[in-house]
Amino acid sequence: MQALQGVDGRLEWGDSPQPACDVGQVRIRVAAAGLNRADLLQIAGQYAPPPGSSPVLGLECSGVISEVGAGSSWRVGERVCALLAGGGMAEEVVVDARHVLPVPEGISLLEAAALPEVYATAWLNLFQLARLAPGEKVLLHAGASGVGSAAIQLCKAFGNPCWVSVGSAERLAYCVELGAQGGVLRGEDLQGLSDFAPFDVILDPVGGDYAALNLQLLGLDGRWVNIGLMGGRQAQLDFALLLLKRVQLTGSTLRNRDELFKAELLADLVRQVWPLFAEGRLKPQLQQSFASSQAEAAYATLASNSVNGKLVLRLDESLG
Structure with a gap:
């Protein structure tokens, strides 16, 4: 599958192994991925992914579930977003099912990519x-x-x-x-x-x-x-x-927290914060989205320190 990595200070799209979907995991066909300042540090070689995490950029994404491992209650076809330690800027990502969130009512997949992190x-x-x-x-x-x-x-x-x-x-x-x-x-x-x-x-x-x-x-x-x-x-x-x-x-950091910590954090988020989107009390602050071919321009915009809210990279526009 195609994925985006930071190599020697540069952005490079290339082939990346397609991960297996194991027990307690789900596979997401990625629609969009949010940009974060941690990505800039990773591109510059100053912030390595936690041990065992994907070297592919992207700490959050949205998309559609395409495969469900044993032990998960998610279903194929559900629209979701996810918190990741890496791997979001790829055609697919496999993630702990407990780190997946439903897309709030009335929110697009493009907007949802800007929420988890x-x-x-x-x-x-x-x-x-x-x-x-x-x-x-x-x-x-x-x-x-x-x-x-x-x-x-x-x-x-x-x-x-x-x-x-x-x-x-x-x-x-x-x-x-x-x-x-x-x-x-x-x-x-x-x-x-x-x-x-x-x-x-x-x-x-x-x-x-x-x-x-x-x-x-x-x-x-x-x-x-x-x-x-x-x-x-x-x-x-x-x-x-x-x-x-x-x-x-x-x-405080979040990326290197253990799987259970993140699972409990996101469960609390779903209980106490996610309903506020349906009520209109919270709204995604998506300033701009970029096509996958515009990744360099997207990160240059992020590095300019002039962004209000979030930037998102579009990975699969067919998902809407």
């Missing part, structure tokens, strides 16, 4: 790890990103006022339209976030550059979840302030 990430880090309670205040760095867009909508749905840091006035307006209370532009007035502090929870994909500021902005018993290193891996912190505020700092 960002909603799983936002739900895990805000509501499971940070234990966000109704009414608590949230700060989302990179608020217009895919994860940020999902997080804003979840905060609005569950009664949590949130603020953002973003790269432009246009992106700030986008976040406010989604439900954010307001925010600042990172290149102009990041310290302006102090006007909205203290925050109970900060979700941060930036890391190093923002670390000292995050500590200042958090209130007593604040929770700070770091999910990325866009601003570097080194920082200086005032640990006296960390102790005085009783701040909890959590480093």
Whole structure:
């Protein structure tokens, strides 16, 4: 089957072995796959797939089930999306059946490809790890990103006022339209976030550059979840302030979590989050889709840091 890999910093379509569908797994004929910043790191050789995972790019996809292994309740022909450790940007993918989600009512397969990774990430880090309670205040760095867009909508749905840091006035307006209370532009007035502090929870994909500021902005018993290193891996912190505020700092990744952890996370997502799509309280934020032949342009767009929401690569347009 044809699949997309990152080889020596380049994107290459090529033949990849067709995996067998074993007990507890399903095979999905892929309609579309979502792009994520982790893909950029993998292409650059800086983020290898977890041991045993596919080297093919793609941490989420949508499509139609074409084969069901023993022990699964899914049926051939069902429209689904899936969270993956790799392999989504291919004609087919085989995945643990517990990591497969139904396509929400009223959502296209193209839109569904943009859901699993960002909603799983936002739900895990805000509501499971940070234990966000109704009414608590949230700060989302990179608020217009895919994860940020999902997080804003979840905060609005569950009664949590949130603020953002973003790269432009246009992106700030986008976040406010989604439900954010307001925010600042990172290149102009990041310290302006102090006007909205203290925050109970900060979700941060930036890391190093923002670390000292995050500590200042958090209130007593604040929770700070770091999910990325866009601003570097080194920082200086005032640990006296960390102790005085009783701040909890959590480093979090999703891709290398074990199969059971992901299964339980997605089961919780289906129970508590997926019904909100049918109610119209959550909406996929798909900015643009690209044909499979446009993969380089798609990743260049992602790397530009100008995307509001998500980008998706179309793998099989016949599936609709």
